[in-house]
Amino acid sequence: MTPPEKRRSDYDPYHDNKKYHLAKLWSTKGDVSPLCAKTPRKIDLRKESWTLRPEAVTCKRCLAAIAEKNALADQGAEG
Numbered sequence: 001m002t003p004p005e006k007r008r009s010d011y012d013p014y015h016d017n018k019k020y021h022l023a024k025l026w027s028t029k030g031d032v033s034p035l036c037a038k039t040p041r042k043i044d045l046r047k048e049s050w051t052l053r054p055e056a057v058t059c060k061r062c063l064a065a066i067a068e069k070n071a072l073a074d075q076g077a078e079g
């Protein structure tokens with residue numbers, strides 16, 4: 001008997017499944033606000049996390065915002 005293999009398709013070196021946002025704003029206290037927040041908010045690090053590498057982002061709303069930003073950059077707009 002072999003147990004069913006766990007899917008390892010997601011990059012998950014710490015074996016947690018937190019949502020990774022792209023960090024956008026930092027407060028002096030060390031709080032981080034994600035790109036997908038319309039108004040700055042604290043990321044709850046118990047439930048979610050953040051990264052600066054767009055390829056490591058798993059939050060769909062952040063990914064959409066990144067894609068939008070890239071599309072604007074392609075058009076030559078200034079960010």
Ligand SMILES: [Zn+2]
Nearest residue numbers: 021036059062
């Ligand atoms: Zn996000």
